[in-house]
Amino acid sequence: MPPLFASGDAPSYERLMGRWSRRLAPPFLDFAAIGTPAAILDVGCGTGWWMRALVEAGVEPTRLAGIDIQPERVEAARRAVPGAAIEVGDAGRLPFADQSFSVVLQLTLLSSLGSHGAIREALGEGIRVLAPSGVLLVYEPRVPNPLNRHTVLVRGSDLEAGGATPNERLSLTLMPALARRLGAGTEHRYKRLSRLPFLRTHRLIAYRR
Numbered sequence: 001m002p003p004l005f006a007s008g009d010a011p012s013y014e015r016l017m018g019r020w021s022r023r024l025a026p027p028f029l030d031f032a033a034i035g036t037p038a039a040i041l042d043v044g045c046g047t048g049w050w051m052r053a054l055v056e057a058g059v060e061p062t063r064l065a066g067i068d069i070q071p072e073r074v075e076a077a078r079r080a081v082p083g084a085a086i087e088v089g090d091a092g093r094l095p096f097a098d099q100s101f102s103v104v105l106q107l108t109l110l111s112s113l114g115s116h117g118a119i120r121e122a123l124g125e126g127i128r129v130l131a132p133s134g135v136l137l138v139y140e141p142r143v144p145n146p147l148n149r150h151t152v153l154v155r156g157s158d159l160e161a162g163g164a165t166p167n168e169r170l171s172l173t174l175m176p177a178l179a180r181r182l183g184a185g186t187e188h189r190y191k192r193l194s195r196l197p198f199l200r201t202h203r204l205i206a207y208r209r
Contacts, residue, residue, distance in 0.1 A: 039063045039064075039101060039102040039103065040054065040059065040063055040064050040065070040101065040102065040103040040104075040105065041065045041066070041067070041094075041096070041100070041101040041103070041104045041105065041129065042064070042065070042066040042067070042105045042107070043066075043067055043091050043094070043104060043105060043106050043109055043122065043125075043126060044067070044068055044069075044091055044106065044107070044108075044109035044112070045066030045067060045068050045073070045074075045077050045086060046068055046073050046077065047073050047076040047077050047080060048066065048076065048077030048078075048079075048080035048081045048084075048086070049080075050105065050107060051064050051066055051077065051080070051081045051084055051086075052080050052081050055081060060083075061081055061082060061083030061084045062083050062084070064081065064083075064084040064085070065084065065085040065086065065087075065096075065101070066081070066084060066085070066086040066087070067086070067087050067088070067089040067091070067094065067095075068086075068088065068089075069088065069089065069090055069091070070088075071088050074086055074087065074088050091106075091109060091113065091118075091121075091122040091125065091126075092113075092118055092121035092122050092125060093121075093125065094125045094126075094128070094129055096129045097129070098128055098129065099128075099129065099130065099131045099132065099134075100129045100131065101129050101130060101131060101134060102130075102131050102133075102134045102135075103134060103135055103136075103137070104126045104127075104129060104130050104134070104135075104136045104137070105137050106122065106123070106126055106136065106137070106138045106139075107137070107138075107139040108139055108140060109122065110122055110123070110138065110140055110152075110154045110158070111140050111141060111151040111152050111153065111154055112150070112151060112152075113152065114150075114152065115152065116152065116155070116158055119152065119154055119158045119162070120158055120161045120162040121162075122162070123136075123138075123158065123159065123161075123162025123163065123164045124162045124163055126162075126164070127162070127163045127164055127207070127209070130209050131209070132209055133208070133209060134208070134209050135206055135207065135208050135209070136164060136206070136207040136208075136209075137204065137205070137206055138154070138159075138164070138204070138205040138206075138207070139202060139203070139204050139205075140154045140202065140203060140205075141153065141154075141201055141202050141203075142201065142202060142203040159205070159207075164205075164207040165207065166205045166206065166207055168205070168206040168208075
């Protein structure tokens, strides 16, 4: 199976997940064509931003499922993505059968869970519901954020303990504090600066079953 992340793509992810929908839509569409009716699960879906981006990229809403622990966010996500199966639930206790999804997304979810134990539980659950030949995508900071004490840095040992030893990694996302100060010519400057690995604050990790 070809790599999900083409080498040299990091500079083209200028705006966090905004460009991901176009870059990752082809492999998502391939995965969505197999498996159960709801082929893609967004764990910690929030108000449905990412699922809506996938729909705009060509994924059928009926192929999407989402779960979030906050009922008000679930209601907002249902309004944003009609046709998707979105439920209230806990990332550490997913209400789905084993091997139910071809793609499982955990995007800025793990660092918000409060402890390394909770991170490992959520990773284990993500893998449990992942179908054979499926892919788990994790997007998280790769450096500590001293300005947000509520976040927990996801460690390599968390991934290993949760059973999600990465098959592929991609560093991306220009340091937000720097990106907000680029001023005129932001697009050009962002692309140039994001080529410097030490200025990228996040990582996208793919685990293939």
